[in-house]
Amino acid sequence: xxxxxxxxxxxxxxxxxxxxxxxxxxxxxxxxxxxxxxxxxxxxxxxxxxxxxxxxxxxxxxxxxxxxxxxxxxxxxxxxxxxxxxxxxxxxxxxxxxxxxxxxxxxxxxxxxxxxxxx
Amino acid sequence: xxxxxxxxxxxxxxxxxxxxxxxxxxxxxxxxxxxxxxxxxxxxxxxxxxxxxxxxxxxxxxxxxxxxxxxxxxxxxxxxxxxxxxxxxxxxxxxxxxxxxxxxxxxxxxxxxxx
Amino acid sequence: xxxxxxxxxxxxxxxxxxxxxxxxxxxxxxxxxxxxxxxxxxxxxxxxxxxxxxxxxxxxxxxxxxxxxxxxxxxxxxxxxxxxxxxxxxxxxxxxxxxxxxxxxxxxxxxxxxxxxxxxxxxxxxxxxxxxxxxxxxxxxxxxxxxxxxxxxxxxxxxxxxxxxxxxxxxxxxxxxxxxxxxxxxxxxxxxxxxxxxxxxxxxxxxxxxxxxx
Numbered sequence: 519x520x521x522x523x524x525x526x527x528x529x530x531x532x533x534x535x536x537x538x539x540x541x542x543x544x545x546x547x548x549x550x551x552x553x554x555x556x557x558x559x560x561x562x563x564x565x566x567x568x569x570x571x572x573x574x575x576x577x578x579x580x581x582x583x584x585x586x587x588x589x590x591x592x593x594x595x596x597x598x599x600x601x602x603x604x605x606x607x608x609x610x611x612x613x614x615x616x617x618x619x620x621x622x623x624x625x626x627x628x629x630x631x632x633x634x635x636x637x
Numbered sequence: 638x639x640x641x642x643x644x645x646x647x648x649x650x651x652x653x654x655x656x657x658x659x660x661x662x663x664x665x666x667x668x669x670x671x672x673x674x675x676x677x678x679x680x681x682x683x684x685x686x687x688x689x690x691x692x693x694x695x696x697x698x699x700x701x702x703x704x705x706x707x708x709x710x711x712x713x714x715x716x717x718x719x720x721x722x723x724x725x726x727x728x729x730x731x732x733x734x735x736x737x738x739x740x741x742x743x744x745x746x747x748x749x750x751x752x
Numbered sequence: 753x754x755x756x757x758x759x760x761x762x763x764x765x766x767x768x769x770x771x772x773x774x775x776x777x778x779x780x781x782x783x784x785x786x787x788x789x790x791x792x793x794x795x796x797x798x799x800x801x802x803x804x805x806x807x808x809x810x811x812x813x814x815x816x817x818x819x820x821x822x823x824x825x826x827x828x829x830x831x832x833x834x835x836x837x838x839x840x841x842x843x844x845x846x847x848x849x850x851x852x853x854x855x856x857x858x859x860x861x862x863x864x865x866x867x868x869x870x871x872x873x874x875x876x877x878x879x880x881x882x883x884x885x886x887x888x889x890x891x892x893x894x895x896x897x898x899x900x901x902x903x904x905x906x907x908x909x910x911x912x913x914x915x916x917x918x919x920x921x922x923x924x925x926x927x928x929x930x931x932x933x934x935x936x937x938x939x940x941x942x943x944x945x946x947x948x949x950x951x952x953x954x955x956x957x958x959x960x961x962x963x964x965x966x
Contacts, residue, residue, distance in 0.1 A: 520801055520875060520878050520879055521798065522803060522879070522882070524798045524803065524806070528795070531791070574826070574827060574829055575823060575826035575827050576827075577733060577827055577917055577918070579823050579826070579827075580729070580730075580733060580820065580823040580824060580827055580917055581914065581917060581918065583816075583819045583820040583823045584726050584729075584730070584820060584910070584913050584914070584917070585910070586816060586819065586820075587722050587725075587726060587812070587816035587817065587819070587820055588722070588723075588726065588906050588909065588910050590722070590811060590812055590815070590816040591718070591719050591722050591812060591816075591902075591906060592906075593811070594715065594718065594719075594808045594811070594812060595715075595891075595899065595902075597804065597884060597888075598804065598884050598885070598887045598888030598891055598892070599888055599891075599892060600888075601881075601884045601885040601887075601888045602885055602887075602888025602889040602891075602892060603888075605889055606888075606889070606892050606893070609892075610892050613892060613896055613899070613900065614892075616900060616903070617899065617900060617902075617903040620900075620903040620904060620906075620907050621903055621906060621907060621910075623907055624906065624907045624910035624911060625910075627910070627911055627914070628910065628914055631914060631918065632918075633914050633918055649756065649760075650753060650756045651756065652755045652756050652759045652799075655861060655862070656759060656763075657796065657800065658861035659858060659861065660763050660766070660767075660796070662854060662857040662858055662861060663767055663854070664766065664767065664770055664789075664793075665853070665857065666850045666851075666853055666854040666857075667767070667770045667771060667773075667774055667850075668770070668774075669846075669849070669850045669853055670774055670846055670847065670850040671773065671774035673842070673845070673846035673849065673850070674774070674842065674843060674846045675774065677779055679779060679783075679821060679824050679825055679828065680773075680774075680779055680782055682821065682824075683773055683782060683783065683786050683821060684773070684774060686786070686813070686817060687770055687773060687786070687789065690789070690790065690793050690809075690813070693793070693797075693805075693809075694793060694796055694797075697796075697797050697800045697802045697805060698800055700800070700802070701800035701801050701802070705801060705874045705875075705878075706874045707890070708883060708886050708887050708890050709890065709894075711802050711804070711805050711883065711887055712887065712890055712891050712895050714802070714805055715805065715808065715887075715891070716895075716898060716902060718808060718809070718812050718813070719902045719905065719906065720902075720905065721817075722812060722816065722817065722906075722909075723905050723906055723908075723909035724909075725817055725820060725821070726820060726909050726910070726913045727909050727912050727913050727916070729820055729821065729823075729824040729913075729917075730912065730913035730914075730916035730917040731916055732824060732828065733824065733827055733828070733916065733917045734916045734917065736827065736828045742828045
């Protein structure tokens with residue numbers, strides 16, 4: 519078993535995840551309570567809130583998320599490629615460009631079909 | 638690795654291949670329960686991801702304990718990652734298309750093929 | 753000993769969160785618990801000398817996958833699904849089936865594998881450069897064909913998902929003319945009403961099929 523830097527990363531994650539709870543607990547302790555109705559409304563950047571928070575999202579958000587995850591996968595393949603590039607040489611360059619080219623075809627398709635248009 | 642006749646404390650303090658495989662089996666079974674019982678299609682997809690992850694644990698654990706010098710198990714895991722991302726993308730697109738048609742993601746309401 | 757502590761901690765987290773994913777009534781909470789499962793499995797990967805895979809797991813599953821799942825939930829809404837639970841027969845059947853699978857698989861993995869511990873040189877390489885380089889050398893020499901096929905798979909997935917998910921907002925023109933003829937035949941809405949309807953449908957506010965059916 520070899521942990522490397524991961525204990526520190528784990529500590530960072532735990533620290534970041536506990537931060538909201540710590541801050542809220544702190545606010546509970548030090549705050550002065552004088553509630554009014556207006557103070558208990560949801561904060562929506564200064565506007566009067568209306569409707570429910572659980573609205574139906576438009577499908578275009580999903581399309582962007584979809585493109586995001588597919589290029590996310592591409593990144594996952596790019597990292598080992600970059601690390602091993604010294605040994606792979608020209609062959610490695612060609613195969614990675616082929617990979618990226620095929621994925622770019624998908625991007626071009628999405629573009630042409632108007633999936634990226636934010637209307 | 639488990640052997641018959643070891644004391645149970647040893648099983649807790651010494652982690653071996655068997656522990657990882659058992660964890661994978663446990664997660665796989667939980668995912669299976671979810672796959673069968675859940676009625677929301679999106680939850681079905683989530684349980685599928687859970688099962689694929691359990692398989693990934695298997696690959697990585699075997700790779701670590703049997704052949705760390707050839708990382709074929711981890712390469713397999715990366716391919717499973719790829720396939721499951723593609724599967725989730727298409728699966729959710731199917732759910733969205735179905736939801737447009739019937740305004741429901743309840744799996745019990747799609748019984749056209751039942752005959 | 754350290755390994756045991758880390759292992760049991762991550763096992764506890766992942767199993768609890770996985771049970772939450774399956775049995776929580778609200779699907780939003782399920783999706784958020786799924787992030788926890790993925791992260792703790794990344795921890796398990798770290799214990800197995802798979803540092804690159806742990807990071808990949810985090811950025812693909814814990815970030816990417818849950819984002820698309822959450823957007824899927826946001827599109828379909830989670831209120832609709834808080835309805836009546838399953839029949840007890842199906843619960844029982846699934847429980848029996850899962851227990852059977854569990855016992856079967858546990859019995860299988862008890863098979864005594866011959867285990868050679870990793871050679872010290874491999875561990876040394878890992879400590880110096882991590883597993884990423886070794887992984888890359890293997891992936892781009894021995895596994896070239898699967899790698900290129902993976903790109904084809906991703907392309908097909910992208911095209912398929914776009915075709916399935918997009919339908920309303922670019923093809924609204926064609927669809928509306930088709931639907932228009934139907935509704936004129938049945939003598940219901942006027943052309944103006946129909947075009948307004950289709951504009952609304954393309955924004956995702958109205959579902960065409962239901963309107964024309966009613």
